[in-house]
Amino acid sequence: MLPIRSLIATTMVATTTGLLAVPAQAVQQATPTLVGIRAAHHNGLDRLVFEFRGRVPDQRDVRYVSKLIADGSGRRVNAVGSALLRIRFAGADGHDRNGKVTYGPASRTYALPGLIQVVNTGDFEAALTFGAGLAWRAPYRVYTLTRPSRVVIDIATPHRTVPVRAHFLDTARYETGREPHTTGVRRPVIPPATAHGALQRLFAGPTQAEKAHGLRFVSSRATGFSRLTVKNGVARVYLTGRLTSGGSTFTVADQIRPTLKQFPSVKWVKIYDAGGHTQRPYGPSDSVPESLEP
Known part of the structure:
Protein backbone atom coordinates (compact mmCIF):
# COMPACT_ATOMS: atom_id res chain seq x y z
CA MET A 1 0.00 0.00 0.00
CA LEU A 2 1.42 3.37 -1.01
CA PRO A 3 1.71 6.30 1.43
CA ILE A 4 -1.39 8.46 1.36
CA ARG A 5 0.54 11.45 -0.02
CA SER A 6 1.30 9.59 -3.23
CA LEU A 7 -2.40 9.10 -3.90
CA ILE A 8 -3.62 12.64 -3.65
CA ALA A 9 -3.43 14.55 -6.91
CA THR A 10 -1.63 17.84 -7.00
CA THR A 11 -4.17 20.30 -7.73
CA MET A 12 -3.23 24.30 -9.48
CA VAL A 13 4.16 48.32 -4.66
CA ALA A 14 2.19 50.78 -6.02
CA THR A 15 3.89 54.21 -6.41
CA THR A 16 2.58 57.74 -6.39
CA THR A 17 4.00 61.16 -7.20
CA GLY A 18 2.93 64.58 -5.96
CA LEU A 19 3.78 67.40 -3.65
CA LEU A 20 3.74 65.21 -0.57
CA ALA A 21 5.48 61.87 -0.09
CA VAL A 22 3.04 59.05 0.72
CA PRO A 23 4.30 56.11 2.78
CA ALA A 24 4.35 52.84 0.83
CA GLN A 25 2.25 51.15 3.51
CA ALA A 26 -0.49 53.77 3.15
CA VAL A 27 -0.52 53.26 -0.61
CA GLN A 28 -0.94 49.52 -0.16
CA GLN A 29 -3.76 49.94 2.33
CA ALA A 30 -5.60 52.09 -0.21
CA THR A 31 -5.95 49.05 -2.47
CA PRO A 32 -8.87 46.79 -1.48
CA THR A 33 -7.57 43.40 -0.33
CA LEU A 34 -9.70 40.27 -0.43
CA VAL A 35 -9.77 38.65 3.01
CA GLY A 36 -12.53 36.07 2.75
CA ILE A 37 -14.82 34.08 0.47
CA ARG A 38 -17.92 32.34 1.77
CA ALA A 39 -21.18 30.96 0.44
CA ALA A 40 -24.47 29.70 1.84
CA HIS A 41 -27.94 28.75 0.68
CA HIS A 42 -30.89 31.01 1.42
CA ASN A 43 -34.52 30.71 0.39
CA GLY A 44 -34.47 30.49 -3.41
CA LEU A 45 -30.81 31.40 -3.88
CA ASP A 46 -27.17 30.62 -3.20
CA ARG A 47 -25.28 33.64 -1.86
CA LEU A 48 -21.58 34.05 -2.68
CA VAL A 49 -19.74 36.73 -0.69
CA PHE A 50 -16.32 38.30 -1.27
CA GLU A 51 -15.14 40.33 1.74
CA PHE A 52 -12.46 43.01 1.41
CA ARG A 53 -10.23 44.95 3.77
CA GLY A 54 -10.55 48.62 2.89
CA ARG A 55 -13.12 49.88 0.46
CA VAL A 56 -15.18 47.86 -2.01
CA PRO A 57 -13.37 47.55 -5.38
CA ASP A 58 -14.55 50.31 -7.72
CA GLN A 59 -14.67 48.07 -10.79
CA ARG A 60 -16.56 44.79 -10.70
CA ASP A 61 -17.49 42.60 -13.64
CA VAL A 62 -19.55 39.39 -13.36
CA ARG A 63 -20.60 37.50 -16.47
CA TYR A 64 -21.15 34.03 -17.92
CA VAL A 65 -18.28 32.68 -20.02
CA SER A 66 -17.68 29.51 -22.02
CA LYS A 67 -14.31 28.86 -20.38
CA LEU A 68 -12.04 30.26 -17.69
CA ILE A 69 -8.64 31.69 -18.65
CA ALA A 70 -5.82 32.40 -16.20
CA ASP A 71 -4.72 36.03 -16.11
CA GLY A 72 -1.13 36.48 -17.20
CA SER A 73 -0.48 32.98 -18.56
CA GLY A 74 -3.57 32.64 -20.75
CA ARG A 75 -3.92 28.99 -19.78
CA ARG A 76 -7.31 27.38 -19.37
CA VAL A 77 -8.45 26.84 -15.78
CA ASN A 78 -10.68 23.88 -14.95
CA ALA A 79 -13.78 24.44 -12.86
CA VAL A 80 -16.61 21.97 -12.34
CA GLY A 81 -20.04 23.10 -13.48
CA SER A 82 -22.59 23.15 -16.28
CA ALA A 83 -22.24 26.95 -16.39
CA LEU A 84 -19.31 29.23 -15.54
CA LEU A 85 -19.38 32.72 -14.03
CA ARG A 86 -16.28 34.90 -14.33
CA ILE A 87 -15.93 37.32 -11.42
CA ARG A 88 -13.39 40.11 -11.85
CA PHE A 89 -12.33 42.89 -9.48
CA ALA A 90 -10.13 45.61 -11.00
CA GLY A 91 -7.92 47.54 -8.61
CA ALA A 92 -7.92 44.83 -5.94
CA ASP A 93 -5.41 42.40 -4.47
CA GLY A 94 -5.63 38.90 -3.07
CA HIS A 95 -2.23 38.98 -1.38
CA ASP A 96 -0.29 41.02 1.14
CA ARG A 97 2.97 42.91 0.51
CA ASN A 98 4.93 39.71 1.14
CA GLY A 99 3.00 37.90 -1.57
CA LYS A 100 1.01 35.74 0.84
CA VAL A 101 -2.58 34.92 -0.18
CA THR A 102 -5.03 36.73 2.11
CA TYR A 103 -8.34 34.95 1.42
CA GLY A 104 -7.65 31.25 2.00
CA PRO A 105 -7.69 28.35 -0.50
CA ALA A 106 -7.51 29.25 -4.18
CA SER A 107 -10.10 26.56 -4.94
CA ARG A 108 -13.04 25.54 -2.80
CA THR A 109 -16.09 23.32 -3.18
CA TYR A 110 -19.60 23.91 -1.84
CA ALA A 111 -22.41 21.41 -1.21
CA LEU A 112 -25.06 23.89 -2.37
CA PRO A 113 -27.93 23.49 -4.87
CA GLY A 114 -26.50 25.84 -7.50
CA LEU A 115 -22.94 26.80 -6.57
CA ILE A 116 -20.50 23.91 -6.97
CA GLN A 117 -17.02 25.39 -6.96
CA VAL A 118 -15.09 28.68 -6.80
CA VAL A 119 -11.54 28.86 -8.20
CA ASN A 120 -9.04 31.68 -8.49
CA THR A 121 -7.99 32.42 -12.06
CA GLY A 122 -5.76 35.42 -11.49
CA ASP A 123 -4.20 37.93 -9.09
CA PHE A 124 -2.21 39.90 -11.63
CA GLU A 125 -1.45 43.61 -11.97
CA ALA A 126 -4.11 44.65 -9.43
CA ALA A 127 -6.79 42.57 -11.13
CA LEU A 128 -8.32 39.76 -9.08
CA THR A 129 -10.35 37.15 -10.95
CA PHE A 130 -12.35 34.07 -9.96
CA GLY A 131 -14.49 31.50 -11.69
CA ALA A 132 -17.65 30.01 -10.20
CA GLY A 133 -18.90 26.64 -11.44
CA LEU A 134 -22.68 26.34 -11.29
CA ALA A 135 -25.06 23.41 -11.62
CA TRP A 136 -27.06 25.36 -14.22
CA ARG A 137 -27.09 28.76 -15.91
CA ALA A 138 -29.26 30.81 -13.57
CA PRO A 139 -30.14 34.49 -13.13
CA TYR A 140 -27.93 36.33 -10.65
CA ARG A 141 -27.73 39.70 -8.91
CA VAL A 142 -24.60 41.60 -7.85
CA TYR A 143 -24.55 44.24 -5.12
CA THR A 144 -22.26 45.64 -2.44
CA LEU A 145 -22.40 46.01 1.33
CA THR A 146 -20.25 47.95 3.77
CA ARG A 147 -18.93 47.50 7.32
CA PRO A 148 -17.29 45.22 6.32
CA SER A 149 -16.82 45.83 2.60
CA ARG A 150 -18.42 43.04 0.59
CA VAL A 151 -19.36 42.16 -2.96
CA VAL A 152 -22.37 39.83 -2.95
CA ILE A 153 -23.60 37.61 -5.78
CA ASP A 154 -27.05 36.07 -5.33
CA ILE A 155 -27.55 33.11 -7.68
CA ALA A 156 -31.13 31.93 -8.20
CA THR A 157 -31.90 28.29 -7.34
CA PRO A 158 -35.37 27.67 -8.79
CA HIS A 159 -34.92 23.96 -9.50
Missing part, protein backbone atom coordinates in the same frame (compact mmCIF):
# COMPACT_ATOMS: atom_id res chain seq x y z
CA ARG A 160 -35.91 21.08 -7.26
CA THR A 161 -32.96 18.98 -6.12
CA VAL A 162 -32.61 15.50 -4.66
CA PRO A 163 -29.82 14.21 -2.41
CA VAL A 164 -27.16 11.85 -3.76
CA ARG A 165 -23.74 10.80 -2.49
CA ALA A 166 -20.29 11.45 -3.88
CA HIS A 167 -17.71 8.93 -2.63
CA PHE A 168 -14.23 10.22 -1.74
CA LEU A 169 -11.09 8.57 -0.42
CA ASP A 170 -11.26 8.42 3.37
CA THR A 171 -7.63 8.71 4.46
CA ALA A 172 -8.29 7.29 7.93
CA ARG A 173 -9.92 4.17 6.52
CA TYR A 174 -7.21 3.76 3.90
CA GLU A 175 -4.33 4.11 6.34
CA THR A 176 -5.83 1.50 8.68
CA GLY A 177 -6.75 -0.89 5.87
CA ARG A 178 -10.51 -0.71 6.46
CA GLU A 179 -12.82 -1.46 3.55
CA PRO A 180 -14.32 0.36 1.84
CA HIS A 181 -11.66 3.02 1.50
CA THR A 182 -14.27 5.62 0.56
CA THR A 183 -16.91 7.60 2.42
CA GLY A 184 -20.00 9.00 0.74
CA VAL A 185 -21.11 12.57 1.41
CA ARG A 186 -24.43 14.17 0.48
CA ARG A 187 -24.81 16.49 -2.47
CA PRO A 188 -27.92 18.13 -3.98
CA VAL A 189 -28.44 17.45 -7.71
CA ILE A 190 -31.16 18.22 -10.23
CA PRO A 191 -33.29 15.30 -11.42
CA PRO A 192 -33.61 13.44 -13.68
CA ALA A 193 -29.86 13.60 -14.50
CA THR A 194 -28.89 12.44 -11.01
CA ALA A 195 -26.00 10.21 -12.09
CA HIS A 196 -24.45 13.04 -14.10
CA GLY A 197 -24.93 15.41 -11.17
CA ALA A 198 -23.33 12.99 -8.72
CA LEU A 199 -20.30 12.50 -10.97
CA GLN A 200 -20.00 16.25 -11.44
CA ARG A 201 -19.98 16.75 -7.67
CA LEU A 202 -17.38 14.01 -7.30
CA PHE A 203 -14.96 15.84 -9.61
CA ALA A 204 -15.50 19.06 -7.66
CA GLY A 205 -13.91 17.34 -4.67
CA PRO A 206 -14.71 17.53 -0.96
CA THR A 207 -15.61 20.73 0.88
CA GLN A 208 -13.14 22.37 3.25
CA ALA A 209 -14.95 20.82 6.22
CA GLU A 210 -14.80 17.37 4.61
CA LYS A 211 -11.09 17.80 3.91
CA ALA A 212 -10.59 18.59 7.59
CA HIS A 213 -12.13 15.16 8.32
CA GLY A 214 -9.65 13.40 6.03
CA LEU A 215 -11.61 13.12 2.78
CA ARG A 216 -9.69 13.56 -0.46
CA PHE A 217 -10.40 13.31 -4.17
CA VAL A 218 -7.88 11.13 -5.99
CA SER A 219 -7.99 12.31 -9.60
CA SER A 220 -5.39 10.00 -11.17
CA ARG A 221 -4.80 13.07 -13.38
CA ALA A 222 -8.33 12.97 -14.76
CA THR A 223 -9.51 16.52 -15.38
CA GLY A 224 -13.18 15.62 -15.64
CA PHE A 225 -15.51 13.63 -17.86
CA SER A 226 -16.79 14.40 -21.33
CA ARG A 227 -19.70 11.97 -21.45
CA LEU A 228 -21.77 9.64 -19.27
CA THR A 229 -24.30 7.14 -20.58
CA VAL A 230 -26.41 4.62 -18.69
CA LYS A 231 -28.05 1.83 -20.66
CA ASN A 232 -29.08 -1.74 -19.81
CA GLY A 233 -27.49 -1.50 -16.38
CA VAL A 234 -24.11 -0.32 -17.72
CA ALA A 235 -22.74 3.15 -17.01
CA ARG A 236 -20.04 4.29 -19.43
CA VAL A 237 -17.86 7.18 -18.30
CA TYR A 238 -15.47 8.93 -20.69
CA LEU A 239 -12.73 10.72 -18.75
CA THR A 240 -10.56 13.63 -19.86
CA GLY A 241 -6.91 14.23 -19.04
CA ARG A 242 -3.80 12.04 -19.13
CA LEU A 243 -4.81 9.23 -16.81
CA THR A 244 -2.31 7.36 -14.69
CA SER A 245 -2.58 5.22 -11.59
CA GLY A 246 0.85 6.36 -10.46
CA GLY A 247 1.46 2.76 -9.41
CA SER A 248 -1.35 2.87 -6.85
CA THR A 249 -4.07 0.28 -6.33
CA PHE A 250 -6.49 3.11 -5.44
CA THR A 251 -7.48 5.37 -8.34
CA VAL A 252 -10.23 7.66 -9.49
CA ALA A 253 -12.12 4.54 -10.58
CA ASP A 254 -12.53 3.51 -6.93
CA GLN A 255 -14.51 6.70 -6.34
CA ILE A 256 -16.47 6.67 -9.60
CA ARG A 257 -17.81 3.14 -9.11
CA PRO A 258 -19.56 3.63 -5.74
CA THR A 259 -20.74 7.09 -6.79
CA LEU A 260 -22.55 5.59 -9.79
CA LYS A 261 -23.60 2.25 -8.30
CA GLN A 262 -25.77 3.99 -5.71
CA PHE A 263 -28.35 4.28 -8.50
CA PRO A 264 -30.58 1.22 -9.14
CA SER A 265 -30.14 1.65 -12.90
CA VAL A 266 -26.37 1.05 -12.68
CA LYS A 267 -24.96 -2.45 -12.14
CA TRP A 268 -21.65 -2.17 -14.00
CA VAL A 269 -19.33 0.78 -14.57
CA LYS A 270 -17.02 0.96 -17.57
CA ILE A 271 -14.48 3.78 -17.49
CA TYR A 272 -12.80 5.02 -20.67
CA ASP A 273 -9.69 7.15 -21.15
CA ALA A 274 -9.60 10.27 -23.33
CA GLY A 275 -8.85 8.12 -26.36
CA GLY A 276 -12.01 6.07 -25.83
CA HIS A 277 -10.23 2.94 -24.56
CA THR A 278 -11.17 0.55 -21.78
CA GLN A 279 -10.03 -3.03 -21.18
CA ARG A 280 -13.43 -4.79 -21.14
CA PRO A 281 -15.89 -2.72 -23.16
CA TYR A 282 -18.39 -5.58 -23.50
CA GLY A 283 -20.04 -8.00 -21.14
CA PRO A 284 -21.29 -7.93 -17.54
CA SER A 285 -18.26 -6.50 -15.72
CA ASP A 286 -16.65 -3.32 -14.53
CA SER A 287 -13.80 -2.03 -16.65
CA VAL A 288 -11.00 0.54 -16.49
CA PRO A 289 -8.44 1.67 -19.06
CA GLU A 290 -4.99 0.13 -18.85
CA SER A 291 -3.57 3.43 -17.58
CA LEU A 292 -5.48 2.99 -14.30
CA GLU A 293 -3.96 -0.40 -13.56
CA PRO A 294 -1.25 -0.38 -10.82
Whole structure:
Protein backbone atom coordinates (compact mmCIF):
# COMPACT_ATOMS: atom_id res chain seq x y z
CA MET A 1 0.00 0.00 0.00
CA LEU A 2 1.42 3.37 -1.01
CA PRO A 3 1.71 6.30 1.43
CA ILE A 4 -1.39 8.46 1.36
CA ARG A 5 0.54 11.45 -0.02
CA SER A 6 1.30 9.59 -3.23
CA LEU A 7 -2.40 9.10 -3.90
CA ILE A 8 -3.62 12.64 -3.65
CA ALA A 9 -3.43 14.55 -6.91
CA THR A 10 -1.63 17.84 -7.00
CA THR A 11 -4.17 20.30 -7.73
CA MET A 12 -3.23 24.30 -9.48
CA VAL A 13 4.16 48.32 -4.66
CA ALA A 14 2.19 50.78 -6.02
CA THR A 15 3.89 54.21 -6.41
CA THR A 16 2.58 57.74 -6.39
CA THR A 17 4.00 61.16 -7.20
CA GLY A 18 2.93 64.58 -5.96
CA LEU A 19 3.78 67.40 -3.65
CA LEU A 20 3.74 65.21 -0.57
CA ALA A 21 5.48 61.87 -0.09
CA VAL A 22 3.04 59.05 0.72
CA PRO A 23 4.30 56.11 2.78
CA ALA A 24 4.35 52.84 0.83
CA GLN A 25 2.25 51.15 3.51
CA ALA A 26 -0.49 53.77 3.15
CA VAL A 27 -0.52 53.26 -0.61
CA GLN A 28 -0.94 49.52 -0.16
CA GLN A 29 -3.76 49.94 2.33
CA ALA A 30 -5.60 52.09 -0.21
CA THR A 31 -5.95 49.05 -2.47
CA PRO A 32 -8.87 46.79 -1.48
CA THR A 33 -7.57 43.40 -0.33
CA LEU A 34 -9.70 40.27 -0.43
CA VAL A 35 -9.77 38.65 3.01
CA GLY A 36 -12.53 36.07 2.75
CA ILE A 37 -14.82 34.08 0.47
CA ARG A 38 -17.92 32.34 1.77
CA ALA A 39 -21.18 30.96 0.44
CA ALA A 40 -24.47 29.70 1.84
CA HIS A 41 -27.94 28.75 0.68
CA HIS A 42 -30.89 31.01 1.42
CA ASN A 43 -34.52 30.71 0.39
CA GLY A 44 -34.47 30.49 -3.41
CA LEU A 45 -30.81 31.40 -3.88
CA ASP A 46 -27.17 30.62 -3.20
CA ARG A 47 -25.28 33.64 -1.86
CA LEU A 48 -21.58 34.05 -2.68
CA VAL A 49 -19.74 36.73 -0.69
CA PHE A 50 -16.32 38.30 -1.27
CA GLU A 51 -15.14 40.33 1.74
CA PHE A 52 -12.46 43.01 1.41
CA ARG A 53 -10.23 44.95 3.77
CA GLY A 54 -10.55 48.62 2.89
CA ARG A 55 -13.12 49.88 0.46
CA VAL A 56 -15.18 47.86 -2.01
CA PRO A 57 -13.37 47.55 -5.38
CA ASP A 58 -14.55 50.31 -7.72
CA GLN A 59 -14.67 48.07 -10.79
CA ARG A 60 -16.56 44.79 -10.70
CA ASP A 61 -17.49 42.60 -13.64
CA VAL A 62 -19.55 39.39 -13.36
CA ARG A 63 -20.60 37.50 -16.47
CA TYR A 64 -21.15 34.03 -17.92
CA VAL A 65 -18.28 32.68 -20.02
CA SER A 66 -17.68 29.51 -22.02
CA LYS A 67 -14.31 28.86 -20.38
CA LEU A 68 -12.04 30.26 -17.69
CA ILE A 69 -8.64 31.69 -18.65
CA ALA A 70 -5.82 32.40 -16.20
CA ASP A 71 -4.72 36.03 -16.11
CA GLY A 72 -1.13 36.48 -17.20
CA SER A 73 -0.48 32.98 -18.56
CA GLY A 74 -3.57 32.64 -20.75
CA ARG A 75 -3.92 28.99 -19.78
CA ARG A 76 -7.31 27.38 -19.37
CA VAL A 77 -8.45 26.84 -15.78
CA ASN A 78 -10.68 23.88 -14.95
CA ALA A 79 -13.78 24.44 -12.86
CA VAL A 80 -16.61 21.97 -12.34
CA GLY A 81 -20.04 23.10 -13.48
CA SER A 82 -22.59 23.15 -16.28
CA ALA A 83 -22.24 26.95 -16.39
CA LEU A 84 -19.31 29.23 -15.54
CA LEU A 85 -19.38 32.72 -14.03
CA ARG A 86 -16.28 34.90 -14.33
CA ILE A 87 -15.93 37.32 -11.42
CA ARG A 88 -13.39 40.11 -11.85
CA PHE A 89 -12.33 42.89 -9.48
CA ALA A 90 -10.13 45.61 -11.00
CA GLY A 91 -7.92 47.54 -8.61
CA ALA A 92 -7.92 44.83 -5.94
CA ASP A 93 -5.41 42.40 -4.47
CA GLY A 94 -5.63 38.90 -3.07
CA HIS A 95 -2.23 38.98 -1.38
CA ASP A 96 -0.29 41.02 1.14
CA ARG A 97 2.97 42.91 0.51
CA ASN A 98 4.93 39.71 1.14
CA GLY A 99 3.00 37.90 -1.57
CA LYS A 100 1.01 35.74 0.84
CA VAL A 101 -2.58 34.92 -0.18
CA THR A 102 -5.03 36.73 2.11
CA TYR A 103 -8.34 34.95 1.42
CA GLY A 104 -7.65 31.25 2.00
CA PRO A 105 -7.69 28.35 -0.50
CA ALA A 106 -7.51 29.25 -4.18
CA SER A 107 -10.10 26.56 -4.94
CA ARG A 108 -13.04 25.54 -2.80
CA THR A 109 -16.09 23.32 -3.18
CA TYR A 110 -19.60 23.91 -1.84
CA ALA A 111 -22.41 21.41 -1.21
CA LEU A 112 -25.06 23.89 -2.37
CA PRO A 113 -27.93 23.49 -4.87
CA GLY A 114 -26.50 25.84 -7.50
CA LEU A 115 -22.94 26.80 -6.57
CA ILE A 116 -20.50 23.91 -6.97
CA GLN A 117 -17.02 25.39 -6.96
CA VAL A 118 -15.09 28.68 -6.80
CA VAL A 119 -11.54 28.86 -8.20
CA ASN A 120 -9.04 31.68 -8.49
CA THR A 121 -7.99 32.42 -12.06
CA GLY A 122 -5.76 35.42 -11.49
CA ASP A 123 -4.20 37.93 -9.09
CA PHE A 124 -2.21 39.90 -11.63
CA GLU A 125 -1.45 43.61 -11.97
CA ALA A 126 -4.11 44.65 -9.43
CA ALA A 127 -6.79 42.57 -11.13
CA LEU A 128 -8.32 39.76 -9.08
CA THR A 129 -10.35 37.15 -10.95
CA PHE A 130 -12.35 34.07 -9.96
CA GLY A 131 -14.49 31.50 -11.69
CA ALA A 132 -17.65 30.01 -10.20
CA GLY A 133 -18.90 26.64 -11.44
CA LEU A 134 -22.68 26.34 -11.29
CA ALA A 135 -25.06 23.41 -11.62
CA TRP A 136 -27.06 25.36 -14.22
CA ARG A 137 -27.09 28.76 -15.91
CA ALA A 138 -29.26 30.81 -13.57
CA PRO A 139 -30.14 34.49 -13.13
CA TYR A 140 -27.93 36.33 -10.65
CA ARG A 141 -27.73 39.70 -8.91
CA VAL A 142 -24.60 41.60 -7.85
CA TYR A 143 -24.55 44.24 -5.12
CA THR A 144 -22.26 45.64 -2.44
CA LEU A 145 -22.40 46.01 1.33
CA THR A 146 -20.25 47.95 3.77
CA ARG A 147 -18.93 47.50 7.32
CA PRO A 148 -17.29 45.22 6.32
CA SER A 149 -16.82 45.83 2.60
CA ARG A 150 -18.42 43.04 0.59
CA VAL A 151 -19.36 42.16 -2.96
CA VAL A 152 -22.37 39.83 -2.95
CA ILE A 153 -23.60 37.61 -5.78
CA ASP A 154 -27.05 36.07 -5.33
CA ILE A 155 -27.55 33.11 -7.68
CA ALA A 156 -31.13 31.93 -8.20
CA THR A 157 -31.90 28.29 -7.34
CA PRO A 158 -35.37 27.67 -8.79
CA HIS A 159 -34.92 23.96 -9.50
CA ARG A 160 -35.91 21.08 -7.26
CA THR A 161 -32.96 18.98 -6.12
CA VAL A 162 -32.61 15.50 -4.66
CA PRO A 163 -29.82 14.21 -2.41
CA VAL A 164 -27.16 11.85 -3.76
CA ARG A 165 -23.74 10.80 -2.49
CA ALA A 166 -20.29 11.45 -3.88
CA HIS A 167 -17.71 8.93 -2.63
CA PHE A 168 -14.23 10.22 -1.74
CA LEU A 169 -11.09 8.57 -0.42
CA ASP A 170 -11.26 8.42 3.37
CA THR A 171 -7.63 8.71 4.46
CA ALA A 172 -8.29 7.29 7.93
CA ARG A 173 -9.92 4.17 6.52
CA TYR A 174 -7.21 3.76 3.90
CA GLU A 175 -4.33 4.11 6.34
CA THR A 176 -5.83 1.50 8.68
CA GLY A 177 -6.75 -0.89 5.87
CA ARG A 178 -10.51 -0.71 6.46
CA GLU A 179 -12.82 -1.46 3.55
CA PRO A 180 -14.32 0.36 1.84
CA HIS A 181 -11.66 3.02 1.50
CA THR A 182 -14.27 5.62 0.56
CA THR A 183 -16.91 7.60 2.42
CA GLY A 184 -20.00 9.00 0.74
CA VAL A 185 -21.11 12.57 1.41
CA ARG A 186 -24.43 14.17 0.48
CA ARG A 187 -24.81 16.49 -2.47
CA PRO A 188 -27.92 18.13 -3.98
CA VAL A 189 -28.44 17.45 -7.71
CA ILE A 190 -31.16 18.22 -10.23
CA PRO A 191 -33.29 15.30 -11.42
CA PRO A 192 -33.61 13.44 -13.68
CA ALA A 193 -29.86 13.60 -14.50
CA THR A 194 -28.89 12.44 -11.01
CA ALA A 195 -26.00 10.21 -12.09
CA HIS A 196 -24.45 13.04 -14.10
CA GLY A 197 -24.93 15.41 -11.17
CA ALA A 198 -23.33 12.99 -8.72
CA LEU A 199 -20.30 12.50 -10.97
CA GLN A 200 -20.00 16.25 -11.44
CA ARG A 201 -19.98 16.75 -7.67
CA LEU A 202 -17.38 14.01 -7.30
CA PHE A 203 -14.96 15.84 -9.61
CA ALA A 204 -15.50 19.06 -7.66
CA GLY A 205 -13.91 17.34 -4.67
CA PRO A 206 -14.71 17.53 -0.96
CA THR A 207 -15.61 20.73 0.88
CA GLN A 208 -13.14 22.37 3.25
CA ALA A 209 -14.95 20.82 6.22
CA GLU A 210 -14.80 17.37 4.61
CA LYS A 211 -11.09 17.80 3.91
CA ALA A 212 -10.59 18.59 7.59
CA HIS A 213 -12.13 15.16 8.32
CA GLY A 214 -9.65 13.40 6.03
CA LEU A 215 -11.61 13.12 2.78
CA ARG A 216 -9.69 13.56 -0.46
CA PHE A 217 -10.40 13.31 -4.17
CA VAL A 218 -7.88 11.13 -5.99
CA SER A 219 -7.99 12.31 -9.60
CA SER A 220 -5.39 10.00 -11.17
CA ARG A 221 -4.80 13.07 -13.38
CA ALA A 222 -8.33 12.97 -14.76
CA THR A 223 -9.51 16.52 -15.38
CA GLY A 224 -13.18 15.62 -15.64
CA PHE A 225 -15.51 13.63 -17.86
CA SER A 226 -16.79 14.40 -21.33
CA ARG A 227 -19.70 11.97 -21.45
CA LEU A 228 -21.77 9.64 -19.27
CA THR A 229 -24.30 7.14 -20.58
CA VAL A 230 -26.41 4.62 -18.69
CA LYS A 231 -28.05 1.83 -20.66
CA ASN A 232 -29.08 -1.74 -19.81
CA GLY A 233 -27.49 -1.50 -16.38
CA VAL A 234 -24.11 -0.32 -17.72
CA ALA A 235 -22.74 3.15 -17.01
CA ARG A 236 -20.04 4.29 -19.43
CA VAL A 237 -17.86 7.18 -18.30
CA TYR A 238 -15.47 8.93 -20.69
CA LEU A 239 -12.73 10.72 -18.75
CA THR A 240 -10.56 13.63 -19.86
CA GLY A 241 -6.91 14.23 -19.04
CA ARG A 242 -3.80 12.04 -19.13
CA LEU A 243 -4.81 9.23 -16.81
CA THR A 244 -2.31 7.36 -14.69
CA SER A 245 -2.58 5.22 -11.59
CA GLY A 246 0.85 6.36 -10.46
CA GLY A 247 1.46 2.76 -9.41
CA SER A 248 -1.35 2.87 -6.85
CA THR A 249 -4.07 0.28 -6.33
CA PHE A 250 -6.49 3.11 -5.44
CA THR A 251 -7.48 5.37 -8.34
CA VAL A 252 -10.23 7.66 -9.49
CA ALA A 253 -12.12 4.54 -10.58
CA ASP A 254 -12.53 3.51 -6.93
CA GLN A 255 -14.51 6.70 -6.34
CA ILE A 256 -16.47 6.67 -9.60
CA ARG A 257 -17.81 3.14 -9.11
CA PRO A 258 -19.56 3.63 -5.74
CA THR A 259 -20.74 7.09 -6.79
CA LEU A 260 -22.55 5.59 -9.79
CA LYS A 261 -23.60 2.25 -8.30
CA GLN A 262 -25.77 3.99 -5.71
CA PHE A 263 -28.35 4.28 -8.50
CA PRO A 264 -30.58 1.22 -9.14
CA SER A 265 -30.14 1.65 -12.90
CA VAL A 266 -26.37 1.05 -12.68
CA LYS A 267 -24.96 -2.45 -12.14
CA TRP A 268 -21.65 -2.17 -14.00
CA VAL A 269 -19.33 0.78 -14.57
CA LYS A 270 -17.02 0.96 -17.57
CA ILE A 271 -14.48 3.78 -17.49
CA TYR A 272 -12.80 5.02 -20.67
CA ASP A 273 -9.69 7.15 -21.15
CA ALA A 274 -9.60 10.27 -23.33
CA GLY A 275 -8.85 8.12 -26.36
CA GLY A 276 -12.01 6.07 -25.83
CA HIS A 277 -10.23 2.94 -24.56
CA THR A 278 -11.17 0.55 -21.78
CA GLN A 279 -10.03 -3.03 -21.18
CA ARG A 280 -13.43 -4.79 -21.14
CA PRO A 281 -15.89 -2.72 -23.16
CA TYR A 282 -18.39 -5.58 -23.50
CA GLY A 283 -20.04 -8.00 -21.14
CA PRO A 284 -21.29 -7.93 -17.54
CA SER A 285 -18.26 -6.50 -15.72
CA ASP A 286 -16.65 -3.32 -14.53
CA SER A 287 -13.80 -2.03 -16.65
CA VAL A 288 -11.00 0.54 -16.49
CA PRO A 289 -8.44 1.67 -19.06
CA GLU A 290 -4.99 0.13 -18.85
CA SER A 291 -3.57 3.43 -17.58
CA LEU A 292 -5.48 2.99 -14.30
CA GLU A 293 -3.96 -0.40 -13.56
CA PRO A 294 -1.25 -0.38 -10.82
